Every structure is written in structure tokens, then in C-alpha cells.
Amino acid sequence: MIRIMEFIIKDKVFLVAMIFAVFSMFITTPSLAYLDYVNWKVLIIMFTIMIAVSGIYETHFFDYVATKLVMHLKNIKWVGLVIVLVTFFLAMLLTNDAVLLTLIPFTIFITKHTHQEKHAITILILQTIAANMGSALTPMGDPQNIYLYAYFNIPFSSFLSVTFPITLMGLLLIVTTLLIRIPSSTCELNITTPVVDLRRLFLYLLILINALLNILRIVPELYTLIITLILVMIYGRHLLRRVDFHLLLTFLAFFIFTGNLSQIQNVQIFVSQLLNTRYSIFFSGLFVSQLISNVPTAVLLSTFTPVYLWQPLLQGVNIGAMGSIIASLASLITFKYVLRDYHQQIKHYLIQYTILCIIFIIIISTVVLIFF
Numbered sequence: 001m002i003r004i005m006e007f008i009i010k011d012k013v014f015l016v017a018m019i020f021a022v023f024s025m026f027i028t029t030p031s032l033a034y035l036d037y038v039n040w041k042v043l044i045i046m047f048t049i050m051i052a053v054s055g056i057y058e059t060h061f062f063d064y065v066a067t068k069l070v071m072h073l074k075n076i077k078w079v080g081l082v083i084v085l086v087t088f089f090l091a092m093l094l095t096n097d098a099v100l101l102t103l104i105p106f107t108i109f110i111t112k113h114t115h116q117e118k119h120a121i122t123i124l125i126l127q128t129i130a131a132n133m134g135s136a137l138t139p140m141g142d143p144q145n146i147y148l149y150a151y152f153n154i155p156f157s158s159f160l161s162v163t164f165p166i167t168l169m170g171l172l173l174i175v176t177t178l179l180i181r182i183p184s185s186t187c188e189l190n191i192t193t194p195v196v197d198l199r200r201l202f203l204y205l206l207i208l209i210n211a212l213l214n215i216l217r218i219v220p221e222l223y224t225l226i227i228t229l230i231l232v233m234i235y236g237r238h239l240l241r242r243v244d245f246h247l248l249l250t251f252l253a254f255f256i257f258t259g260n261l262s263q264i265q266n267v268q269i270f271v272s273q274l275l276n277t278r279y280s281i282f283f284s285g286l287f288v289s290q291l292i293s294n295v296p297t298a299v300l301l302s303t304f305t306p307v308y309l310w311q312p313l314l315q316g317v318n319i320g321a322m323g324s325i326i327a328s329l330a331s332l333i334t335f336k337y338v339l340r341d342y343h344q345q346i347k348h349y350l351i352q353y354t355i356l357c358i359i360f361i362i363i364i365s366t367v368v369l370i371f372f
Helices: 002-010 012-025 040-058 061-070 076-094 096-113 117-135 143-151 156-181 198-215 221-235 237-242 245-262 265-274 278-292 294-302 307-319 329-341 343-371
Strands: none
Touching: 002 012, 012 245, 012 294, 040 061, 040 096, 040 143, 040 198, 040 221, 040 237, 040 245, 061 076, 061 096, 076 096, 076 117, 076 156, 096 117, 096 329, 117 156, 117 329, 117 343, 143 156, 143 245, 143 294, 143 307, 156 307, 156 343, 198 221, 221 237, 245 265, 245 294, 278 294, 278 307, 278 343, 294 307, 307 343, 329 343
């Protein structure tokens, strides 16, 4: 019981989601209909990607790529730019959380190694925004995209056409800001390239491809799950300990909560009347994300969003990844490292992060709403 309680209270987002789910059960009596609330495809895709990315992380592939790209550079401006761009593009395929878990420590190490710690905060902020804006492009980039892609059964090409303006504008703003804010200071990088376990890398890439084939609707989710479990049980059972079960259970809890909520006719009518235009859905996704994070926001609002208006919800929650420190689970990862390594600069980090995010939100939202 003690271990169960420790598990429950460890993740505050999961704790809140569970409380909401339990509360909703008093309104809508538990039954087998609850099984229909759950989007099993989303949970299977997320589980498979978590396994694959955890394995790739263990092979030191991320460190290898980043080290290879920066080891011959002699200027902190270009080192910072390369690190941010690597974060941006890797997040499109390997989820923003996983990329930041690897590259945030890498950035801290590089800035300390080159005695350029005064620029670390700026690089970390832009790196976090890069992870969120890069991952916004693809269905596999982050959890809310995986969910919305499956929930609304969005065609892959249509998904990219809606998210591409966000990612493109994000890239332009990030690169411009970095080139302006980081000076051309000479630095020396005396680092060695880590060794990559190629055999295991190949295995984990197979698991990742297995997930991508399901996302592209080539392989059914049941086959994806079976293939993943077979490979894991034979070659990587230890990876099960690295799966973020809190996040999976958070989704499960929100599925139950929103499913029960949608059964209440008065609530269904009231919320549906609020979410009936492109602008109301877009700004609801954007602002609610600042309060409860964009992942639960996507699950909550999708229940009441008409199928033909999935585009503004997708755009709103992805742009909403910026803003408050809790708007995205990825931003909390960076914040934890800042708390550990730059505790005295927390206030400076929060102010700079918030200001940049607000500016980026205004510019990207304006462009998306007017031109796309």
C-alpha cells in the first residue's frame, strides 16, 4: 500500500487526473461502457514509442549525434545553434520529452566545459521551445499529437499541412533569437565521441519503425503491441522499468473523466456551444494549456470539439506548449535541470522563458490565424 501511494502522489498531473476520474464515477455509474471511452490505439502507440526511445537513449545515439555535430566548432554561437537545431529536428521523430532528457544535460555539460555558462540559460530556453515546436509537426512528436491524430482519424498529409506553419514559424523565431542573443565568443571543445551500441540501436529502431507503421495505419495496433512485447521480452525486459506509466495512466484517467462528462447532457450542450467556432476552439486550446498542460487539454476539449474543427484544436494545443512553465510536460523537464544546476538563476530563467514564449505565441498565432 505504501508503494502504491508513493506511485500515485509522485506525479501531480496523474494525481489530479485520477481524482477527476474517480469523482466522475459518482456521476456516471461504472460499467463496461467505460471500455469504449479508452482510445487503446493511443496507449499502444505511446507505449511502443516509449520503449523504442528508451532503448535508443541507452545506446548513446543522441549523444553521438550531438557530439559529432559540435565537436569541431570553435564559437559558442554556432555550438548553441547546432544544439538547438538537433533538438528541433530529433523531436519530430523521437518525442520532445526523450530528446530533452538527453540533450539538456549535454548542453549543461558543454557550457560548463567551455566556460560559457553565462549563455546556458538562453540556450536551454530556446532548446525547450525548439523541442516543443519541432515535435508539433508530426503525430509521433508528442503525446497530444498522438492522441488527436488517432482520435479524429486525421490523414497523415492533412496533419502535416496544419502543423507545418507552426513549426516553420517556430524555427524562424528560434534561430533569429539565438543569433541575436548569443554572442560570437571563441570556445574550445575537447570532447570525445561516445561509442554507440549498433546492434541494440538496430533493434530499437525496429521497434520505433513498428510504431511509425501503426501511426501511418499500415500495421494494426494489435500487431504493433504483439511485435513490441515479443522483442522487449526477448531482448530488453529492463526497458519496461523506463516506461512512463504515469503518463499512460494519466491518459486512461482523462479518458474516463471526459467520457463520463460527455454523458451529462447539460454539460455536453453547454461546452459544445462554447466550442463551435474556429477561434473559440483555438483560443480554448491555447489558454487551457497554460493551466493544466496541453496533453490533458487535448483530451478534455476533443470530447466536445466537432470532427470538422480538429484543425484549430491541434494548432491551439501545440502553440499552447509555450507560455507557462506547466503548459508542456517537456518544459518541466528543462525546469528540473535548471533547479538542480542553476538554482540561483531560477527567477531569471522564468522571466526570460515567459517573455520569449509570449512573444512567440503572439507572432505564431497571428500568422496561423490570418494566413492558414
